[in-house]
């Protein structure tokens with residue numbers, strides 16, 4: 008793709024609006040020039056989506072599902088181009104991008120095509136009354152997504168909203184416009200009807216994102232990002248009572264019991280704390296470890312953190328990526344300093360790696376393991392969104408559950424134990440939308456996905472997505488047997 012990123016409206020590229028630059032997180036150097044959509048451009052995108060709505064909504068679901076499969080095929084054909092676009096924006100490793108981010112994009116379209124096409128309609132026939140439900144699309148949906156998993160998260164919302172018959176305007180993060188811009192090219196190349204999928208670029212508050220969610224022609228908003236942003240968007244749409252689906256932040260707990268397979272718990276926690284540089288809303292930031300294995304677990308996790316590899320994205324054995332921006336790096340580093348001020352013992356990391364090459368201009372921080380902080384420390388309560396965790400010992404199962412639940416967030420939790428009874432008991436007691444036992448981030452796209460408390464509103468995934476992206480109308484007919 009070109010280094011200049013344009014909007015995509017009504018099936019064609021639109022190179023209008025002021026320009027801003029994005030930066031390569033690996034070196035800090037400018038990487039793209041992006042057009043910012045002002046109110047007038049957002050207006051045109053919403054109008055294009057609205058014009059395309061009747062035709063798209065009227066298609067049989069099997070035909071919309073066929074379009075989703077065409078998009079998935081085309082993603083696979085342009086796989087390496089999407090991998091390159093994602094890496095240029097994020098500095099992710101090529102191994103992760105090839106195995107997680109881009110394949111999930113294709114899977115997001117394919118799985119919602121299958122789920123929507125196979126969904127049974129419900130009808131209840133009781134004596135001379137027939138009650139049944141028809142589902143209609145919400146209308147024009149605004150899709151607002153963040154920078155941490157740009158293609159995965161955008162397609163996770165684009166697939167089900169389109170197959171349910173909506174037309175959409177997507178706003179990717181200002182940091183990561185590239186892969187969704189390639190998706191727009193793909194939509195044009197497969198001949199998706201103009202206006203069904205529109206993309207506008209720009210910032211959030213006071214810019215494209217706000218103009219889009221507030222727009223009277225937008226019927227619903229689906230958003231992934233920080234909890235505070237979710238709250239701001241909710242206020243913006245409150246007057247029009249627009250439906251919202253929010254996947255927000257987390258301060259996720261991992262519980263390690265002494266009966267766990269410790270090798271698996273350590274390796275699983277390496278993944279759950281440090282994957283994607285800790286920049287996944289599902290990452291573990293609070294670990295609670297039974298006292299008898301606390302020292303061994305902590306020493307082993309700290310040792311593994313020190314061995315993560317800061318290679319270039321193109322090196323297949325790279326396991327640590329940079330933070331997305333200088334601003335986000337500074338935020339994460341401010342928590343490293345705060346941890347020290349709050350009295351933490353730094354068991355690994357705590358600073359900035361030095362390379363002696365152009366990566367010193369990038370946004371890297373060290374993977375960090377902390378202990379010794381009280382439960383009410385800010386480091387134990389606030390979402391950091393970096394490669395860092397704090398580990399606390401516990402003595403009883405009840406205490407572990409109580410500590411894990413002592414959070415304003417409730418997105419994901421991980422339980423490490425060899426006892427099935429304990430796994431079931433503890434998992435059911437945790438205030439979280441998602442609990443993984445002896446694993447982390449194992450996904451089945453049919454299951455409900457989302458969080459409680461500050462971590463979100465509603466669930467997406469499988470039929471839960473299709474429920475959000477459509478409205479049911481219940482029709483009840485009084486039949487008169489024997490009449491025409």
Ligand SMILES: NC(=O)C1=CN([C@@H]2O[C@H](COP(=O)(O)OP(=O)(O)OC[C@H]3O[C@@H](n4cnc5c(N)ncnc54)[C@H](O)[C@@H]3O)[C@@H](O)[C@H]2O)C=CC1
Nearest residue numbers: 152153179180210211212216217232233236255256288392
């Ligand atoms: N899923 C999660 O938990 C995520 C959490 N974060 C956290 O949020 C912090 C800030 O990162 P940001 O990229 O600024 O996240 P953000 O939540 O502010 O931005 C996510 C998306 O929302 C848009 N946006 C922001 N304000 C908006 C508004 N008022 N109306 C409409 N759209 C709006 C942004 O342009 C972007 O596309 C990070 O330091 C990180 O800690 C960031 C990304 C994802």
Ligand SMILES: O=C(O)/C=C/C=C(\O)C(=O)O
Nearest residue numbers: 155231254287288289450
């Ligand atoms: O759908 C997934 O597999 C991952 C979702 C991750 C987020 O929502 C996030 O990191 O914000």
